[in-house]
Amino acid sequence: MDRVAKLATQRAVVIFSKSSCCMCHAVKRLFYELGVSPAIYEVDEDPRGKEVEWALARLGCNPSVPAVFIGGKFVGSANTVMTYHLNGSLKKMLREAGALWL
Template identity: 40%
Template sequence: MDVVKGLVQERPVVIFSKANCPVSHSMRQLISGFGANPTVYELDQMPNGREIERVLQMMGRKPTVPSMFIGGNLVGGPNDLISLQVQGKLVQMLMDAGAIWIWKRN
């Protein structure tokens, strides 16, 4: 648990992914559209990637990737992210985490 906790507490938005995951690319694009810059960890390119996957699995993530954390808290996968957006909660979460400071809807 400590390895994941350390990685997600360092940055406001963290995505755990694998290099060729198109869904995590979409998650990045959505978050970037708000002006946030997510940190992405490609588990298949990390020496401790399998360990991190086991931790994510213990946290209830199946499949383990893509998984997103905002403000150190597990948000979930793409469906969870879209749900937060539809409910109008995503922007506030990004602001609370310090990922964005101001949001002006066009």
Template identity: 50%
Template sequence: MASLHIYHSTTEKPFAKPDHNTTTNLTFLLLFCVHNKLTKQKTKLRLKKKNLKQNISKKQAMDIVNRLVEQKPLVIFTKSCCCISHSVMQLISSYGANATVYQLDEMSNGKEVESALQKLGLRPGVPAVFIGQKLVGGANEIISLQVQGRLVPALKQAGALWV
């Protein structure tokens, strides 16, 4: 059976021969250190993600979104896995509107665009609907327009409907 020798990092003298309790404590300490290191790495990643979101100003956010929205009567930002986005697209397309749809999870700069949408006040960032280059909002706002009978006129005014 192999013996375990543990040396002090500064003096390089061996510690006393470990007994069962010491081995158990060392195992716990090792697991704790590994867990702590992983936690620090996760924290660093979270901080980097937060910094990316904070580095973009509201003006930059508007510029990013405006480039994607310009010259298009109806634009919807979605994610392929978002059922609410799918429902909003179905509602709008049921009137015959032909929307330009950007699937953020399939775009190379999708995270940046989503961050820009959130900077514009959308929580969550998808679905985001622009009618006539103006931000209408998310699902709640589209449903409200529908209930109030103002969705179809807005689509017609923007030129998104051919009727």
């Protein structure tokens, strides 16, 4: 759990992902298209990835990836992020975290 908390605060936007997950790809692509350069942690490429997935599940991520943190705070998974994007609040969150300038 401490490792996830530490990693989640290293950049304005942090995404825990799996390289083979289509929803993870969609979320990463959304941030790139918004002009945000998130830190991406591919849990399936990390030797301690199962520990990270377990910690994410304890935070309420179901499924465990994608898990998005903005400004060090857990935002949610793909459905939540897409909802915020569609209702316009995602850009506001990104601006407040210093990840987006416009």
